[in-house]
Every structure is written in C-alpha cells, then in structure tokens.
Amino acid sequence: MSKDKALLADIEDAIANCMKCGNCMEVCPIYKELQNETAVARGKLALIEAVLQGRSDISAGFDKRMAMCVSCKACTAKCPCGVKADELILRGRQAAVKARGLHPVKKYVFKLLANRTLFDLALRMAGLFGPLQMKKLPGNLAVVARFPMPGLDRRRVLAPFAATPLRSRYPETITVARPKMKVAFFTGCTINYVYTDIGQAVIDVLKANDIEITLPPLQHCCGTPVHMSGDADLARLFAKHNIETFERAGADYIVAACGSCAEAFKLEYPELFRDDPVMHARAEKLAAKTFEISEFLVDVVKFRRDNLGEVPSTVTMHDPCHMARGIKVTGQPREILKAIPGVKLVEMKQPDRCCGAGGSFSLANYELSRKINDRKIADIAATDADTVATSCGSCRMHIIDGLVQNKQDRRCLHTVQLLAQAYAAGKG
Amino acid sequence: MQSQLIDAFKKIVGPDHVLTSKEELLCYSYDATPGFANLPDLVVAPANTQEVSRVMTLANSEGIPVYPRGSGTNLSGGTVPMKGGIVLLMTRLGSIVNIDAANLVATAEPGVIVADLNKAVEEYGLIYPPDPGTVATATLGGTVSENAGGLRGLKYGVSKHYVMGLEVVLADGTILNTGGKNVKDVAGYDLTKLFTGSEGTLGVITKIIVKLVPAPEARKAMMAVFSDLDNAGRAIAAIIANKIIPATLEILDNATIRTVEEYAKVGLPTAAEAVLLIEVDGIPEVVEKEAGKVFEVLNANGADEIRLAKDAAERDKIWAARRAALPALAKLRPTTFVEDATVPRSEVPAMIRAVNEAAAKYNVTIGTFGHAGDGNLHPTIVCDLRDAEEMERVYKAMDEIFATAIKLGGTLSGEHGIGIGKLKYMEDQFGAAGMQAMRAIKKALDPKCILNPGKLVGEC
Ligand SMILES: Cc1cc2nc3c(=O)[nH]c(=O)nc-3n(C[C@H](O)[C@H](O)[C@H](O)COP(=O)(O)OP(=O)(O)OC[C@H]3O[C@@H](n4cnc5c(N)ncnc54)[C@H](O)[C@@H]3O)c2cc1C
Ligand code: SF4
Ligand code: SF4
Numbered sequence: 042m043s044k045d046k047a048l049l050a051d052i053e054d055a056i057a058n059c060m061k062c063g064n065c066m067e068v069c070p071i072y073k074e075l076q077n078e079t080a081v082a083r084g085k086l087a088l089i090e091a092v093l094q095g096r097s098d099i100s101a102g103f104d105k106r107m108a109m110c111v112s113c114k115a116c117t118a119k120c121p122c123g124v125k126a127d128e129l130i131l132r133g134r135q136a137a138v139k140a141r142g143l144h145p146v147k148k149y150v151f152k153l154l155a156n157r158t159l160f161d162l163a164l165r166m167a168g169l170f171g172p173l174q175m176k177k178l179p180g181n182l183a184v185v186a187r188f189p190m191p192g193l194d195r196r197r198v199l200a201p202f203a204a205t206p207l208r209s210r211y212p213e214t215i216t217v218a219r220p221k222m223k224v225a226f227f228t229g230c231t232i233n234y235v236y237t238d239i240g241q242a243v244i245d246v247l248k249a250n251d252i253e254i255t256l257p258p259l260q261h262c263c264g265t266p267v268h269m270s271g272d273a274d275l276a277r278l279f280a281k282h283n284i285e286t287f288e289r290a291g292a293d294y295i296v297a298a299c300g301s302c303a304e305a306f307k308l309e310y311p312e313l314f315r316d317d318p319v320m321h322a323r324a325e326k327l328a329a330k331t332f333e334i335s336e337f338l339v340d341v342v343k344f345r346r347d348n349l350g351e352v353p354s355t356v357t358m359h360d361p362c363h364m365a366r367g368i369k370v371t372g373q374p375r376e377i378l379k380a381i382p383g384v385k386l387v388e389m390k391q392p393d394r395c396c397g398a399g400g401s402f403s404l405a406n407y408e409l410s411r412k413i414n415d416r417k418i419a420d421i422a423a424t425d426a427d428t429v430a431t432s433c434g435s436c437r438m439h440i441i442d443g444l445v446q447n448k449q450d451r452r453c454l455h456t457v458q459l460l461a462q463a464y465a466a467g468k469g
Numbered sequence: 470m471q472s473q474l475i476d477a478f479k480k481i482v483g484p485d486h487v488l489t490s491k492e493e494l495l496c497y498s499y500d501a502t503p504g505f506a507n508l509p510d511l512v513v514a515p516a517n518t519q520e521v522s523r524v525m526t527l528a529n530s531e532g533i534p535v536y537p538r539g540s541g542t543n544l545s546g547g548t549v550p551m552k553g554g555i556v557l558l559m560t561r562l563g564s565i566v567n568i569d570a571a572n573l574v575a576t577a578e579p580g581v582i583v584a585d586l587n588k589a590v591e592e593y594g595l596i597y598p599p600d601p602g603t604v605a606t607a608t609l610g611g612t613v614s615e616n617a618g619g620l621r622g623l624k625y626g627v628s629k630h631y632v633m634g635l636e637v638v639l640a641d642g643t644i645l646n647t648g649g650k651n652v653k654d655v656a657g658y659d660l661t662k663l664f665t666g667s668e669g670t671l672g673v674i675t676k677i678i679v680k681l682v683p684a685p686e687a688r689k690a691m692m693a694v695f696s697d698l699d700n701a702g703r704a705i706a707a708i709i710a711n712k713i714i715p716a717t718l719e720i721l722d723n724a725t726i727r728t729v730e731e732y733a734k735v736g737l738p739t740a741a742e743a744v745l746l747i748e749v750d751g752i753p754e755v756v757e758k759e760a761g762k763v764f765e766v767l768n769a770n771g772a773d774e775i776r777l778a779k780d781a782a783e784r785d786k787i788w789a790a791r792r793a794a795l796p797a798l799a800k801l802r803p804t805t806f807v808e809d810a811t812v813p814r815s816e817v818p819a820m821i822r823a824v825n826e827a828a829a830k831y832n833v834t835i836g837t838f839g840h841a842g843d844g845n846l847h848p849t850i851v852c853d854l855r856d857a858e859e860m861e862r863v864y865k866a867m868d869e870i871f872a873t874a875i876k877l878g879g880t881l882s883g884e885h886g887i888g889i890g891k892l893k894y895m896e897d898q899f900g901a902a903g904m905q906a907m908r909a910i911k912k913a914l915d916p917k918c919i920l921n922p923g924k925l926v927g928e929c
Contacts, residue, residue: 061503062542
C-alpha cells in the first residue's frame with residue numbers, strides 16, 4: 042500500500058458509501074459559488090477515493106481542494122446514503138497534514154495557540170494595541186484592518202479585540218443569593234477576547250435565573266480551528282486540557298454560548314478519543330452535561346418569563362451551521378425570542394444556510410466567503426428586520442462585515458443579548 | 470492533448486474555463502452511474518452558443534471526442550468520457566431567457582436547474598411538470614437530453630411532451646433551430662423530438678423552449694396497503710379503467726416496504742406485498758370526486774387498508790414513505806444501481822415477481838419501487854462494487870431483469886436513458902434494423918462520431 046493510501050485506509054468503507062448521486066450539489070455553498078465539481082462534496086470524496094484506488098496521490102492540488110469546505114454539514118444533512126461528507130473531507134485534510142505538513146502560517150499560529158499563556162498574552166496585546174491596528178467604523182462594533190495582517194483581507198470588517206478579556210473582568214466564581222445550581226461557563230475565544238458583550242449577557246441572564254457561575258480560568262480554546270485544519274493530534278491536546286479543567290470545576294452543567302464550542306464538548310471530544318476508552322468515557326461524561334445557552338435556558342432551566350421587559354424590535358434569526366446541523370438546536374433560540382415582549386420574529390429564507398464564515402476558512406478565502414455571505418445579507422434585507430439574532434461569535438462577525446459592506450443599517454446580536462436586554466428592561 | 474490545442478480552446482472560452490488539473494479531470498471522470506469512470510483530457514466550459522459552436526468546429530476538425538455534461542446526475546454513464554477528449558460543461562449557459570405567460574411558454578438555457586425554472590414560473594401560477602428525483606440538481610439540458618420524467622409522469626408525461634423548440638449546435642459547429650412556440654407545428658421532420666432524448670449524441674443543446682401548464686389548484690393523496698400483489702395490480706388497472714388519471718400512482722414492493730420501515734419508521738405494515746401511493750390533482754370539486762372514486766376502486770380490489778390524507782401534514786407523511794425508498798435502500802450497501810425497466814402497466818405484478826425471482830436466484834438484494842401507473846419501475850440493486858464475485862451475480866440478475874422487461878412488451882428505460890449502462894441490451898429491443906436506422910441518423914449528423922461516442926447506439 043502506498044503511504045498516501047495508508048493514511049486514508051480506515052475511511053475506505055465510508056467513502057465507498059457515496060453513490061455519487063450529486064444531491065449535495067443542491068446545498069453546498071462553495072459549489073454554488075464556484076460551479077466546479079471539485080468544490081462539491083461528491084467531488085472531494087471522489088478525490089479521496091482516487092487516492093485510495095491508487096489513481097492519484099495527496100498532491101498540493103488535493104490539499105487545496107480539501108480546504109475548499111466551510112464544514113457547514115449541509116451535504117451530510119442532504120445525503121441519501123448517510124455519508125458524513127464533512128467529516129470525511131476533514132479526514133482528507135488530516136491526511137494532507139500528515140503527508141505534506143501544515144501550511145507555514147498555520148504552523149506558526151497553532152504553535153502559539155498550543156501555548157495557553159502565550160496565546161492569552163498575544164490576544165490581550167491585540168486588545169491593548171488593537172486601536173492602532175484597526176480603524177474604527179461608526180456604530181456596529183466593527184473595525185477594518187488598518188495595516189495588512191498575514192492572511193487578512195484589508196477591506197474586511199472585524200470586531201476589535203477587547204481591551205480587557207471577559208474572564209479578567211469577573212472573579213472565578215460569580216455568586217447569587219439563592220443558587221439553584223452551578224454552571225461552568227465555557228466562554229470560547231471569540232467571547233473572551235472579542236465579543237465580551239455576549240459573555241456579559243450570558244452571565245446576566247444566568248444570574249437573573251438564580252444560577253451560580255464559575256469561569257474556570259485555565260480553560261483554553263476548544264480546538265475546533267486546529268481540528269478543522271486537519272491537525273488531530275493538537276486538537277486532542279486541547280480537548281484533554283479542557284476536559285481536565287472542567288472536571289475540576291465540579292459544576293452541575295457546562296454552558297457555552299456558541300454552536301461550535303458546544304459541539305466540541307458534546308460531539309467532537311468523545312469522537313477524538315474514540316480509540317482511548319478511558320479518555321472517551323471522561324469526554325462522554327462531560328458531553329452529557331454540556332449545553333448551548335439557549336438549549337440550557339429552555340430545556341433545563343425553564344428560564345423566567347415573568348420579569349421580562351419590552352425590547353421593541355423586528356428580529357430575524359440566522360441559524361449557525363453547527364447549531365442547525367451540528368448539535369441540532371434551532372427551536373430553543375426562537376422560543377427565547379418569542380418570549381420577549383416587543384420582539385417580532387420574521388423568518389428569512391433559508392435561515393440555516395451557511396453565512397460563509399466557516400471559521401478560518403474566511404481568513405484564507407475572504408472573497409469566496411464574502412460571496413456566500415452576500416446571499417445571506419440579501420435574505421436578511423428581504424425581511425427588513427432591524428436586528429439579526431444568531432448564536433455564534435464568528436457568524437456575528439461575518440454578518441456584521443456583510444451588513445457594513447452592503448451598506449445596511451441593521452444590528453447583529455447573540456440571542457442571549459436580547460434576552461439580557463429584556464431582563465434589564467424588566468427591572469425598571 | 471497538445472498544448473497548442475489546449476491554448477486554442479482557452480482562446481475560445483477564456484483560460485479560466487478550461488480545466489486541466491489532475492484533480493479537476495478526476496472530478497469530471499464520473500457521473501451518478503456506478504462502475505464507469507474515465508479521465509477526460511480537459512474540461513471546457515463555454516458561456517454561450519457562439520463559444521459552443523467554435524469549440525465544436527475545432528474539436529470536429531481535430532477529431533476530438535466531446536462529452537456534453539450538465540450536472541452529471543444521470544444513471545446511464547451518459548457523461549463519462551470513455552475515450553478521453555473533452556467534457557463540455559454546459560452549466561455556464563444558465564439563464565432563463567424569458568417567460569411568456571400569455572403563451573404558456575418559457576425559453577431557457579440548458580444549464581438552468583429544473584427546480585429554478587419551476588420557482589421562476591410559479592409566480593405566474595404555472596408549472597413545468599417533468600420532475601425527476603433530481604429536480605433540485607439536474608439541468609434542463611440534461612433532463613431534455615435524457616427525456617427525463619418523474620413522479621407526475623402518469624398524468625403529465627415526460628420531458629418530450631414539453632419541449633417545443635431547441636437551438637442545437639451540431640458536431641461541426643453549425644447552429645440549428647428546431648420547432649418554436651407554435652402549439653401546432655407539422656412542418657418537416659420533427660427534429661425537436663429527435664434531439665430530445667438523444668443523450669448528447671446528435672448535437673449540443675444550447676437553448677430550449679418549453680411548454681408550461683397551469684398549476685393544479687388542489688390535490689389529494691392516499692395510501693393503500695395490499696397483502697396480495699395481484700390485487701394491487703388489479704387496483705392499478707381498475708383506477709385507469711375508471712377513467713381517472715392520477716398525477717401520481719406509485720408502488721413499493723415488500724423488500725422496499727421492509728427497508729423503508731426499518732429506516733424511517735413511517736408506519737408501513739412490513740408484511741404487505743405492496744403499498745400504493747396515489748395523488749389526484751386539479752380543480753377542487755373534481756379532485757374530491759376522483760379521490761372518492763379511487764377510494765372505492767381500491768376497496769373493491771382488495772386493499773387491506775386505505776389511508777386518506779386529511780391535511781397537508783398527513784399528505785407529507787404519505788409522501789415521506791415514497792421519498793424514503795431510495796435513501797433507505799441505498800443505505801443498506803455501498804453501491805446502488807437504480808434501474809428503470811418499464812412494462813405495460815398491466816404487467817407490473819409480473820415484472821415485480823420476475824425481479825424477486827432474479828434476486829433470489831442470484832442471491833442479490835433488490836428492492837423495487839416506482840411509477841406503477843405508467844409501468845416505470847425502479848428495481849434498485851444494492852451491492853458492493855468492490856466485490857467482483859458479487860458483481861458477477863448482480864450483472865447476471867440485471868441481464869435477466871432487462872430480458873424479462875422486453876419479453877413482457879416493455880422497454881429498457883422509462884426515463885434514465887441508455888448511455889453505456891444499458892447499451893448491450895439495445896439490439897434485443899430494437900433488432901438489427903432498428904439499430905441500423907439509429908446509427909444512420911447518428912452518422913448523418915455526426916460523421917466523425919465525436920459527440921458522446923460509443924453511447925446509445927454504440928460504435929459507429
Ligand atoms: C437519486 C437520483 C434520482 C433520479 N431520479 C430520476 C427520476 O425520477 N426520473 C428521471 O427521469 N431521472 C432520474 N434520475 C436521473 C437523472 O437525474 C436525470 O437523467 C437528469 O436528467 C440528468 O440531468 P443532468 O443535468 O445531471 O445531466 P447529465 O447527467 O449531466 O447528462 C445527461 C445526458 O445528457 C447529455 N447532455 C447534458 N447536457 C446536454 C446539452 N446541453 N446538450 C446535449 N446533451 C446534453 C449528456 O451528454 C448525458 O448523456 C435520477 C438520478 C439520481 C442520481
Ligand atoms: S455525498 Fe451523499 S449526496 Fe453527495 S454524491 Fe455522495 S451519496 Fe450523493
Ligand atoms: S460541509 Fe458544506 S461546504 Fe463542505 S462540502 Fe459539505 S456542503 Fe460543501
């Protein structure tokens with residue numbers, strides 16, 4: 042067996058299940074823009090198949106094609122054969138990393154990521170020096186890069202790094218008068234370093250429901266970005282660190298305010314350790330008590346509705362891929378919105394279509410992810426809502442960028458922020 | 470291919486629209502047909518008729534094979550470049566030219582996705598009826614070239630009943646127009662019909678004029694369970710004999726019922742020999758009356774149970790069973806062959822029995838479902854292409870299924886086309902004279918045999 046083939050041998054059966062019906066063409070956002078068979082799941086799986094059959098190898102071209110995926114899972118949801126194409130493409134990427142090594146820029150960034158203290162320092166510095174690098178735009182909590190940064194498109198609107206990260210603003214434990222339970226808040230990087238306003242809203246809402254919160258200080262990036270780039274070993278290192286950290290936290294539940302972060306705990310960590318029974322069991326145990334915030338508020342807490350004030354706004358909802366098709370949570374955020382007095386929910390066309398962010402995909406392929414996002418912005422505009430609610434920091438950032446680029450005066454918030462506003466309005 | 474030639478094609482369509490990388494060639498080496506794949510030398514994606522014409526002129530003078538391709542979802546190997554050469558990707562010709570609601574006609578380019586055409590005409594209260602399982606992915610050019618049909622075929626017919634006119638580029642680059650917007654048109658040979666269903670072997674379709682029909686105002690769905698396959702057969706015949714043409718009249722055989730139930734849990738009785746799924750559509754009063762009549766007929770012909778959908782949710786539940794048929798079967802094994810042997814509707818029970826016998830004899834797994842009303846069945850064989858011994862048995866079972874279809878007065882293909890998948894059975898159906906006539910037509914329009922060579926009529 043050739044070396045390349047051996048790297049993919051364990052998914053040979055899974056690949057053979059693709060009947061090449063092409064149904065995934067209907068939903069793949071990348072294919073929609075590129076109209077090239079190499080971009081659709083069927084094509085990417087065919088390339089993996091070609092390696093397995095010895096008709097091709099893990100070339101630079103193979104690597105490039107495997108990277109053309111926002112991991113939105115739309116193909117998997119559509120597939121009549123039950124092929125988990127997004128995961129197989131990820132396996133293709135992992136094989137490419139093993140065969141060809143990581144891209145040098147990614148290697149550098151991941152090295153930084155792997156070291157929690159250095160990572161924290163770098164992102165804090167970004168918060169301190171951010172104003173120098175970024176030009177502020179009026180309103181909308183957005184900035185554009187003033188100096189070219191590696192891998193960053195200059196026209197792109199990003200959120201500024203926070204001057205003080207979320208976890209530095211609060212004590213490790215936030216107590217309430219009569220706690221009915223204790224949750225450990227997994228902030229994720231975006232909320233800790235960039236969208237601290239979301240994190241604050243989560244804390245306010247939990248407090249309003251008499252829940253004690255702990256912010257385990259040693260928590261680290263969930264590992265999804267490295268996982269998505271194909272570096273499974275490093276992803277396991279992150280996973281192990283977080284599992285240990287949250288075991289020590291000893292909370293009743295773990296809560297995250299982002300579909301991908303919740304998915305990491307709920308699905309990815311157990312999967313990463315499928316060959317390690319001990320770690321697998323530990324991961325499963327944590328997975329069972331991890332919830333995305335809206336899911337937690339609706340299904341577990343049954344959040345208070347008697348003290349909600351009015352938040353007058355017309356809201357449309359964008360379902361992040363990893364909420365809709367990852368952890369399958371779409372009803373709960375809507376239930377929250379519907380509970381808020383004054384909120385009028387207007388559904389957009391295809392609310393669960395990918396917004397084009399795709400984690401680091403949009404860093405490397407800004408133009409393409411812009412095109413995918415422009416379709417989302419058009420769907421948003423058609424509802425004429427003044428507010429877009431979503432459940433993920435990177436979706437929020439990409440949608441805000443899209444709103445600015447398309448000159449639209451609408452705001453984009455996390456669902457929990459609207460709920461926090463309602464509790465605040467209810468107080469007085 | 471020599472680099473000057475590649476450059477010449479790049480000059481015609483622009484360098485970005487000629488694909489030559491190994492990965493791209495691999496991705497255009499297959500379609501939805503199991504067991505066939507071959508690398509092209511290059512993929513060329515023209516943007517308009519003029520570019521198609523210039524590509525064909527050059528390919529013809531150099532004798533390069535050309536394989537037109539839409540979305541590559543066909544099930545007969547129709548787009549696989551068996552002799553290398555060029556895959557001619559038609560998806561960039563993707564606009565709806567105009568919708569003439571007054572004349573119930575639309576003009577569109579071949580790369581338009583069928584569902585998108587339907588969305589566009591919906592606001593005029595019209596539909597374009599051919600609706601293959603792949604409406605959301607297949608191109609208009611591909612469906613017209615395959616003469617595709619779908620669930621509504623019984624009442625509404627297949628693609629050829631809707632194609633009124635075409636713009637076609639011939640093998641040598643000549644641009645030809647056939648038909649037009651006239652509802653009645655008997656002048657000359659019917660070239661429109663000739664190119665419709667020609668599977669890219671006679672010319673490249675670059676524009677299509679189609680007929681539209683008013684969307685039905687109402688519809689009613691029901692499901693009938695039969696413990697005896699023959700009763701189901703009798704019920705099918707009796708519905709039609711009562712002068713009711715349902716939009717849809719589908720059958721699931723026992724193997725399919727069991728698999729669907731296992732996978733989707735939609736409440737099908739797993740012991741039943743057949744389930745019929747029926748929908749009538751049209752004017753509300755007529756729909757009510759016809760639904761009542763169908764109910765009576767089903768009852769009179771020994772249906773063990775009949776479920777009538779009372780609202781949209783119940784209708785959805787009934788069709789969920791049909792929609793689950795292919796996915797459920799496909800999940801059983803890695804490889805899935807969806808065949809479309811078709812017989813006169815009175816022979817549906819005989820055909821299903823013959824399929825079951827072939828499955829038992831060769832020890833292969835086959836579920837049969839399909840358009841019972843028009844006799845178009847989909848014996849679906851699930852297997853593993855990587856197992857040579859099993860595949861030998863699969864191909865033997867297929868031979869027997871197609872032989873039976875022809876023996877029962879049926880045809881090799883009700884809607885998927887011949888391509889290379891079913892080529893070897895063609896002579897059995899058409900005889901030597903039939904094949905010779907078709908080859909003569911092919912030679913007359915494509916003397917160098919560069920268009921989809923080796924398909925439909927074989928070597929020429
Ligand atoms: C899951 C599944 C379900 C299906 N269900 C049905 C069904 O219910 N009914 C049905 O009829 N079919 C069905 N099909 C088959 C398939 O979808 C149809 O045959 C469809 O018409 C193919 O369209 P396409 O755009 O993919 O064409 P392609 O596969 O790209 O091409 C089909 C043929 O047309 C030729 N061609 C394409 N474009 C042109 C052009 N512009 N000019 C000349 N020749 C051209 C090609 O050379 C090829 O021979 C199904 C297939 C799958 C995988
Ligand atoms: S991945 Fe699934 S949907 Fe896509 S071609 Fe393969 S079987 Fe079809
Ligand atoms: S996960 Fe999304 S982007 Fe990736 S192949 Fe599937 S549909 Fe396309």
